[in-house]
Amino acid sequence: xxxxxxxxxxxxxxxxxxxxxxxxxxxxxxxxxxxxxxxxxxxxxxxxxxxxxxxxxxxxxxxxxxxxxxxxxxxxxxxxxxxxxxxxxxxxxxxxxxxxxxxxxxxxxxxxxxxxxxxxxxxxxxxxxxxxxxxxxxxxxxxxxxxxxxxxxxxxxxxxxxxxxxxxxxxxxxxxxxxxxxxxxxxxxxxxxxxxxxxxxxxxxxxxxxxxxxxxxxxxxxxxxxxxxxxxxxxxxxxxxxxxxxxxxxxxxxxxxxxxxxxxxxxxxxxxxxxxxxxxxxxxxxxxxxxxxxxxxxxxxxxxxxxxxxxxxxxxxxxxxxxxxxxxxxxxxxxxxxxxxxxxxxxxxxxxxxxxxxxxxxxxxxxxxxxxxxxxxxxxxxxxxxxxxxxxxxxxxxxxxxxxxxxxxxxxxxxxxxxxxxxxxxxxxxxxxxxxxxxxxxxxxxxxxxxxxxxxxxxxxxxxxxxxxxxxxxxxxxxxxxxxxxxxxxxxxxxxxxxxxxxxxxxxxxxxxxxxxxxxxxxxxxxxxxxxxxxxxxxxxxxxxxxxxxxxxxxxxxxxxxxxxxxxxxxxxxxxxxxxxxxxxxxxxxxxxxxxxxxxxxxxxxxxxxxxxxxxxxxxxxxxxxxxxxxxxxxxxxxxxxxxxxxxxxxxxxxxxxxxxxxxxxxxxxxxxxxxxxxxxxxxxxxxxxxxxxxxxxxxxxxxxxxxxxxxxxxxxxxxxxxxx
Numbered sequence: 001x002x003x004x005x006x007x008x009x010x011x012x013x014x015x016x017x018x019x020x021x022x023x024x025x026x027x028x029x030x031x032x033x034x035x036x037x038x039x040x041x042x043x044x045x046x047x048x049x050x051x052x053x054x055x056x057x058x059x060x061x062x063x064x065x066x067x068x069x070x071x072x073x074x075x076x077x078x079x080x081x082x083x084x085x086x087x088x089x090x091x092x093x094x095x096x097x098x099x100x101x102x103x104x105x106x107x108x109x110x111x112x113x114x115x116x117x118x119x120x121x122x123x124x125x126x127x128x129x130x131x132x133x134x135x136x137x138x139x140x141x142x143x144x145x146x147x148x149x150x151x152x153x154x155x156x157x158x159x160x161x162x163x164x165x166x167x168x169x170x171x172x173x174x175x176x177x178x179x180x181x182x183x184x185x186x187x188x189x190x191x192x193x194x195x196x197x198x199x200x201x202x203x204x205x206x207x208x209x210x211x212x213x214x215x216x217x218x219x220x221x222x223x224x225x226x227x228x229x230x231x232x233x234x235x236x237x238x239x240x241x242x243x244x245x246x247x248x249x250x251x252x253x254x255x256x257x258x259x260x261x262x263x264x265x266x267x268x269x270x271x272x273x274x275x276x277x278x279x280x281x282x283x284x285x286x287x288x289x290x291x292x293x294x295x296x297x298x299x300x301x302x303x304x305x306x307x308x309x310x311x312x313x314x315x316x317x318x319x320x321x322x323x324x325x326x327x328x329x330x331x332x333x334x335x336x337x338x339x340x341x342x343x344x345x346x347x348x349x350x351x352x353x354x355x356x357x358x359x360x361x362x363x364x365x366x367x368x369x370x371x372x373x374x375x376x377x378x379x380x381x382x383x384x385x386x387x388x389x390x391x392x393x394x395x396x397x398x399x400x401x402x403x404x405x406x407x408x409x410x411x412x413x414x415x416x417x418x419x420x421x422x423x424x425x426x427x428x429x430x431x432x433x434x435x436x437x438x439x440x441x442x443x444x445x446x447x448x449x450x451x452x453x454x455x456x457x458x459x460x461x462x463x464x465x466x467x468x469x470x471x472x473x474x475x476x477x478x479x480x481x482x483x484x485x486x487x488x489x490x491x492x493x494x495x496x497x498x499x500x501x502x503x504x505x506x507x508x509x510x511x512x513x514x515x516x517x518x519x520x521x522x523x524x525x526x527x528x529x530x531x532x533x534x535x536x537x538x539x540x541x542x543x544x545x546x547x548x549x550x551x552x553x554x555x556x557x558x559x560x561x562x563x564x565x566x567x568x569x570x571x572x573x574x575x576x577x578x579x580x581x582x583x584x585x586x587x588x589x590x591x592x593x594x595x596x597x598x599x600x601x602x603x604x605x606x607x608x609x610x611x612x613x614x615x616x617x618x619x620x621x622x623x624x625x626x627x628x629x630x631x632x633x634x635x636x637x638x639x640x641x642x643x644x645x646x647x648x649x650x651x652x653x654x655x656x657x658x659x660x661x662x663x664x665x666x667x668x669x670x671x672x673x674x675x676x677x678x679x680x681x682x683x684x685x686x687x688x689x690x691x692x693x694x695x696x697x698x699x700x701x702x703x704x705x706x707x708x709x710x711x712x713x714x715x716x717x718x719x720x721x722x723x724x725x
Contacts, residue, residue, distance in 0.1 A: 082178070123139065181272075390420075490592060566579050
């Protein structure tokens with residue numbers, strides 16, 4: 001019977017061996033040759049990293065174990081277990097799995113082991129795989145001289161491998177511990193209490209918003225910083241796992257610099273205490289959790305977040321939502337409400353004419369978010385600040401974020417606009433410039449475009465007010481100045497004005513109706529533009545048959561705006577907008593021809609220069625040369641250089657028409673150039689005055705043929721003043 005049993009056992013073993021061999025053969029057939037060859041070239045060719053469940057490291061100074069516990073790793077030392085840093089453990093196993101020898105040293109004898117530092121290795125490593133009684137064992141010896149490599153012994157054979165393999169295993173247990181001291185689901189946090197030398201403060205989440213001491217809304221940036229610390233407070237190093245009272249006192253934790261108490265839904269209360277500076281690291285502080293005896297160091301920034309002054313914990317913005325979070329806006333005023341709702345990349349207005357312009361609504365939200373509180377007043381001041389019975393407010397709702405916020409708007413004075421966030425007993429004072437953002441209606445949500453026409457079809461322009469009146473018209477492609485003098489109009493200036501008017505944009509819309517402060521009932525200036533032609537093309541590239549052939553626009557300019565520009569209104573369209581100062585400057589300039597001197601210098605016959613004090617030079621052309629009146633020859637190069645500068649002089653600025661202002665100081669120098677041509681002899685006279693500063697700077701000047709004061713460049717001025725004997 002025994003012999004039969006043995007035969008059955010032997011047969012069974014033979015079958016198992018055959019099956020195992022077949023499985024191995026099949027497995028090898030499924031692995032590409034290049035991968036199989038690479039595995040064979042590795043030191044630990046049989047190692048399967050994903051099967052390793054336990055790592056033992058003996059470095060002499062300490063012996064510890066890394067053990068897989070479910071999906072996580074733990075590190076065990078002296079009977080104490082701590083959560084391991086999974087990334088560091090996986091890096092260690094990765095180095096082992098892919099370790100390739102730069103040299104194979106063969107079987108080692110005692111002498112070789114001693115030579116390579118393997119008789120007393122720096123580390124002995126054992127890797128245990130799941131479901132296997134076998135363990136992979138290797139030792140790490142000395143560094144290889146002049147190489148970034150080390151000696152390793154495995155199965156009594158020596159290898160030279162990359163230094164990174166040794167670096168991964170020559171660690172201490174604390175180096176493999178998880179650095180995360182706190183991992184909190186911040187959505188569960190409902191209260192944070194901060195105790196520090198400056199006093200205790202409580203931050204509590206209520207109705208989707210955080211509040212300071214149950215009064216004011218907390219700063220979103222401050223809350224984000226605190227929650228960021230709680231989400232993952234990481235140790236830079238560990239100091240002690242069994243801290244005693246002496247250690248606590250030594251590291252400033254007997255009387256903490258700050259204590260943070262965190263209340264969480266369905267979770268134990270968490271207490272973190274901050275002590276003094278980490279030994280040898282002034283930019284770090286020592287911390288301890290009340291439910292742990294471990295002392296660790298963290299970045300000092302965490303302590304700074306926990307000890308911010310109360311003033312920095314309060315929200316100094318009036319809008320908590322970020323502009324891109326806003327889904328719905330309600331503007332409530334004495335005359336009614338305007339509602340806007342975001343739909344993808346558009347805003348739809350409810351209760352107002354037309355659709356909201358995406359950029360205009362977003363720009364307004366940006367302006368609202370940019371407002372900052374300048375000072376605070378007690379709730380007792382609400383009545384005097386127009387907040388006892390509120391008739392104007394702004395409601396903002398967010399997408400995917402709980403909570404709605406309301407900004408109640410009160411009175412304004414010379415210095416401030418007063419508001420209150422709904423549910424808060426504090427009056428907030430904003431700079432008085434905030435009224436352009438708070439006191440708005442549906443007009444603010446319009447597109448910025450005011451006029452859209454064809455620049456080439458501008459035919460006439462009247463500009464009056466602010467000290468002058470200009471009237472120009474275009475005939476046969478040429479611009480002429482009709483008033484206050486008859487002269488040519490500058491084609492470059494007119495092209496600039498035509499292009500600006502034909503694509504006129506508002507810096508922002510202010511309101512549907514003009515208010516007294518806009519000063520548009522008696523405007524400071526007025527521009528009337530007449531366009532004539534087929535008009536602008538419609539969106540389908542055709543001409544809109546509803547566009548009249550003659551189109552006239554009247555633009556009125558009112559009071560200056562404190563932030564720059566002027567209030568403006570187009571008579572053909574309801575609403576008040578702000579016109580940027582740069583646009584006002586472009587439109588509001590004399591139209592006089594800027595080419596004040598233009599002649600063919602080859603036809604110049606005589607040049608007469610006069611300087612203040614009576615210094616005079618007169619030269620005349622004679623053949624190919626020049627002579628001074630009286631007969632002496634004059635340097636031809638000097639004469640030609642002067643004519644080259646003066647033959648095409650453009651005035652950078654036109655100051656006005658009629659008599660020159662006394663400040664111009666005209667008469668300091670002059671030049672008269674006699675030019676002969678088919679139309680007869682003509683004299684061009686240019687008189688200079690004082691220099692003026694500005695951008696650009698220049699010199700006052702006047703041309704005899706033009707009843708106006710202009711400027712010339714300093715280069716022209718230098719050429720004329722250098723025209724001396």
